[in-house]
Amino acid sequence: MSESIAQKSKLDSDLLFKIAPMKPVIKTTRPHGHRSYFELIFLTGGGGRHWIDVDGYDIVPNALYIIQPGQVHFWEMTAIPSGYVVMFRDDFLIEHHLSAQDLAAAAQALNGRGLLPEQAGQVLELLRHIEAEYLVSGQDSGKILASYLNILILRLKSWSDNGHSVPKDPTFLQRFRTLVDTHFRTSRQVQYYADLLAISPKYLNDQARKAAGVTASDLIDERVVLEAKRLLLHTDLTIAQVTFDLGLQDPSHFSKFFIRKTGISPSDYRESIR
Known part of the structure; x- marks a missing residue:
């Protein structure tokens, strides 16, 4: 255990957006934060425990995690993970008129939860489209990535609205x-x-x-x-x-x-x- 909480960045300073497959390794990470960007993680496989701030989540199939800037998290992996991690800065949301509030609502309702098979299929399809467009990196890729991300955020929001109040302002x-x-x-x-x-x-x-x-x-x-x-x-x-x-x-x-x-x-x- 350290005497301070480390800050890590897997998103180069000149990038607003990145998607990558989860690294297929079993490891325990130290508590750390990402001050300047969001992480959206979708796991199709793996095992162990994932901590976000003071909440620990068992890693289950089709688990979703949204880590907001400033939050602290770490992994206690016991099985090789598979899935995707999407990283994006607040500036990317602002530039493309995407909602950080909808992300926060989804995080509150869905973090650590195994999505239903139909939901997981929709998320995985969108992430594969995002990965393909990210690798192409064409002239309009930023707008296309934002469109896919917006669809994903809206899907998550629709699944999180059931039984969860939305702030009035x-x-x-x-x-x-x-x-x-x-x-x-x-x-x-x-x-x-x-x-x-x-x-x-x-x-x-x-x-x-x-x-x-x-x-x-x-x-x-x-x-x-x-x-x-x-x-x-x-x-x-x-x-x-x-x-x-x-x-x-x-x-x-x-x-x-x-x-x-x-x-x-x-x-x-x-x-x-x-």
Whole structure:
């Protein structure tokens, strides 16, 4: 176990999009993140366990995983994997008017789940079309790849909508969460984010309640707790070091905050999850 979470990049800095077959090797990777791009992974075979943030998923046939920028993941493979990994930057989504919010909804509903045979067949067919176009790399390949990816995202969204609520204002929620992801170590004050969004704290709280059913302060605290859990699970940092990494100053205050939000102390959480 390391004392920090590594950041890896399998997508060259000059690329916005890439698809590749899963490497046919059995290995355990160390916890790491990809700050600047999404990974969409579809496994047709393999075995073991895949961790995303603090959630562990048994690897099952036709498993789908969507890893968003900033998330931490690692593999504990026990059988040779097969399938595809698709990597794309947020700029690729923006350029081609694709929805990061739909991806997030699909990740929440489908991550680690084995798709039904009919669903898996549709995903595999789309990924094979994407791979073929990626290898051709023609003049309009970017648009064609975006079209295939959009179809895939919409398919996943349609399968994830059943039984899962969709935020009433996803655009606002995404903007706010992006700011919190960037600045939560600097400030946990609602006023700080209201200023960045050029709105009042009351309006920010009202919009957060409409979009997520909780206050803006609750969303900020959720992000701090998630990062604390990542560090407690994936590193050997002491509680004091975790406190300072989060931009906080008092380990005792952090422990009380963590207990209030989770019902368990940081040290007990670390012991229970490992």
